[in-house]
Amino acid sequence: MSELTVVKIGGNVIGDSKTLGSFLKCFTSLKGEKILVHGGGKEVTEMAERLNVDVNIIDGRRITDAS
Numbered sequence: 001m002s003e004l005t006v007v008k009i010g011g012n013v014i015g016d017s018k019t020l021g022s023f024l025k026c027f028t029s030l031k032g033e034k035i036l037v038h039g040g041g042k043e044v045t046e047m048a049e050r051l052n053v054d055v056n057i058i059d060g061r062r063i064t065d066a067s
Contacts, residue, residue, distance in 0.1 A: 003032040011042045 007027060013019050027036060041062065048055045056063040 005030050005032060005034045006037060007034065008037045008039060010039065014038065 007030075009023065013023050027034065044062065045055050056065075
């Protein structure tokens with residue numbers, strides 16, 4: 001079985017063309033099968049704001065409470 005690498009890319013990388021270019025060079029150089037995942041964090045934050053839901057980010061992670 002071949003190795004599978006899953007890489008999550010954030011919106012800050014996507015939003016900066018120079019950083020994105022460097023990232024994509026590294027990503028394409030990975031050996032074996034790979035999957036690129038984007039979390040959609042900016043869209044989630046925008047939706048939460050439209051719904052008046054508080055967004056709590058701790059150490060770069062969005063924390064959602066029971067409400």
